[in-house]
Amino acid sequence: xxKFITKRLIIAIPTLLIIIAFGFIMMRxxxxxxxxxxxxxxxxxxxNIQEAYNLNKPxxxxxxxxxxxxxxxxxxxxxxxxxxxxxxxxxxxxPVSATLGxxxxxxxxxxxxxxxxxxxxxxxxxFDYSIMGISLIGICVPSFVMAPILSLFFGLYLGLLPTSGxxxxxxxxxxxxxxxxxxxxxAVISRMMRSSTIEVLNSNFIRTAKSKGLKxxxxxxxxxxxxxxxxxxxxxxxxxxxxxxxxxxxEQIFGLPGIGRYFVVGALQRDYTLVSGVMILYASLLxxxxxxxxxxxxxxxxRVKI
Amino acid sequence: MQSIQKNIKNSDLLLExxxxxxxxxxxxxxxxAVKDVNxxxxxxxxxxxxxxxxxxxTQTFFSIxxxxxxxxxxxxxxxxxxxxxxSASEDKKREYLGKSIGFxxxxxxTSLTPHMKIGEQLSEIAxxxxxxxxxxxxxxxxxxxxxxxLPKSRNLINSYPHxxxxxxxxxxxxxxxxxxxxxxxxxxxxxxxxxxxxQSEILNIFNDLQKGMGISIVLISHNIGVIAETSDRxxxxxxxxVVEKGSTFDVLTSPKDEYTKHLLSCIPPWLEG
Ligand SMILES: Nc1ncnc2c1ncn2[C@@H]1O[C@H](COP(=O)(O)OP(=O)(O)OP(=O)(O)O)[C@@H](O)[C@H]1O
Ligand SMILES: [Mg+2]
Numbered sequence: 150x151x152k153f154i155t156k157r158l159i160i161a162i163p164t165l166l167i168i169i170a171f172g173f174i175m176m177r178x179x180x181x182x183x184x185x186x187x188x189x190x191x192x193x194x195x196x197n198i199q200e201a202y203n204l205n206k207p208x209x210x211x212x213x214x215x216x217x218x219x220x221x222x223x224x225x226x227x228x229x230x231x232x233x234x235x236x237x238x239x240x241x242x243x244p245v246s247a248t249l250g251x252x253x254x255x256x257x258x259x260x261x262x263x264x265x266x267x268x269x270x271x272x273x274x275x276f277d278y279s280i281m282g283i284s285l286i287g288i289c290v291p292s293f294v295m296a297p298i299l300s301l302f303f304g305l306y307l308g309l310l311p312t313s314g315x316x317x318x319x320x321x322x323x324x325x326x327x328x329x330x331x332x333x334x335x336a337v338i339s340r341m342m343r344s345s346t347i348e349v350l351n352s353n354f355i356r357t358a359k360s361k362g363l364k365x366x367x368x369x370x371x372x373x374x375x376x377x378x379x380x381x382x383x384x385x386x387x388x389x390x391x392x393x394x395x396x397x398x399x400e401q402i403f404g405l406p407g408i409g410r411y412f413v414v415g416a417l418q419r420d421y422t423l424v425s426g427v428m429i430l431y432a433s434l435l436x437x438x439x440x441x442x443x444x445x446x447x448x449x450x451x452r453v454k455i
Numbered sequence: 456m457q458s459i460q461k462n463i464k465n466s467d468l469l470l471e472x473x474x475x476x477x478x479x480x481x482x483x484x485x486x487x488a489v490k491d492v493n494x495x496x497x498x499x500x501x502x503x504x505x506x507x508x509x510x511x512x513t514q515t516f517f518s519i520x521x522x523x524x525x526x527x528x529x530x531x532x533x534x535x536x537x538x539x540x541x542s543a544s545e546d547k548k549r550e551y552l553g554k555s556i557g558f559x560x561x562x563x564x565t566s567l568t569p570h571m572k573i574g575e576q577l578s579e580i581a582x583x584x585x586x587x588x589x590x591x592x593x594x595x596x597x598x599x600x601x602x603x604x605l606p607k608s609r610n611l612i613n614s615y616p617h618x619x620x621x622x623x624x625x626x627x628x629x630x631x632x633x634x635x636x637x638x639x640x641x642x643x644x645x646x647x648x649x650x651x652x653x654q655s656e657i658l659n660i661f662n663d664l665q666k667g668m669g670i671s672i673v674l675i676s677h678n679i680g681v682i683a684e685t686s687d688r689x690x691x692x693x694x695x696x697v698v699e700k701g702s703t704f705d706v707l708t709s710p711k712d713e714y715t716k717h718l719l720s721c722i723p724p725w726l727e728g
Binding site: 358363364371 | 580
């Protein structure tokens, strides 16, 4: 187990390097730079700035300087938020984004699986049809459309919930953004769970369980769920990736001071270090999630060895 | 009325099936897989069911035990000790399934739950029907392993299905059916997936159960040689219908139906006699 985790973390280093290099190049290839303004700067000032941030050096040299700094945990200064380092910005936004992301993933997993199982057990009833119908809408309507609709309806029209702001993590401020983020995931997960549960219910080992005269609730609990939840575990990492990209927009719409905001602002303003820093964070999170997925899968399915 | 009379006449009767029909809703409309089947099984007897693939052997017994797929339904009656299994409610039927009637399935490779330990798959049935505690049920499981000629080991109890061979899985399936001392075991081609030596070992176990413990057995097989060795009576099925039935000796030595004659002619000559 420990050997497996160590091995996977070591393999993760080259993966991360490739992602960093790719992001680095993409950012530099994009036209303009962090200090391009509508009004041109006097040439000597521009040269000074470029020198201060090493932007006058060839790209490969800039890359090596960046990697060298990274290896000692230095993500560099932000080019736009002049008085902050990238690390400080990320640390300030992390609690907001993590609260949003973790709550959304938990709610999506639990609610999605639950609805999917019930729909499978009540296959071809009105309950099943309504869950599947609503979830189809959930899949088709992305977070960035759902968010303003929710905000308009519950915030402005009904006046029940605040439409923006963090407010120190107040639960009422969180309800709308978490709902906007979770709904598409709940929709996808409930559909996956429904079809995998139906497949398991039709399998030979469930027939054996029925032939033992066991109660259906017991059969679902002991024989069905652990087998039918496997595809959902596989979906954990892609779902989290979806939540991360979703959160970038949702944080923006609900005015939440999370990391997503820095990513958008950084990309628009060519804040090279800030964008790279956020990208490294997202990539590392995904790598860790894929690792957790593999461990969970081995726990749920004894045929999988790690 | 008819069935009651028979019941009085023959106190040895365990299961009696009358006018059983099984239907399936399919994309091409309704199909009938079992057509007006009548049969009975006495206590301590082994009834052999032969017939080609698709002749309705499995579905006949799935319908009796309520294990048909969701697109299937049946009518008729299946009286098990004065109790009609077919018209019974799910709850009532559950009291018999696993407790008085054990079912062994055609495909041992996929019939055990992959994520549950063998011990739990054996013991859950006894904790459920006989209200045993977990440790009592496990103790009983070890004894049952002995009956099916598996080692009475904690190792086996703690293993998962994928760690066992096909023959071992089939023995576990038999062991599961024995956990609550059933009166009837329905064995659906219990040896088809296995090699010849394992096959004869498994058949020996059935022989012990029937002769030694007085358990009635329904043995489904396409192999008429297997039936000849084990059954007291045979029933031949084709296209969902019973085409011939009688004592094993009568049917095999003087078959009346063309189809039975055809089946018998397919046995290699060195197995005859
Ligand atoms: N769920 C189902 N839907 C539609 N038709 C079915 C279904 N299950 C079984 N049948 C049909 O019922 C018929 C009888 O099947 P059954 O399983 O009883 O055959 P069998 O005699 O056991 O054959 P085998 O020796 O291959 O096991 C077959 O023609 C089969 O196609
Ligand atoms: Mg069959």
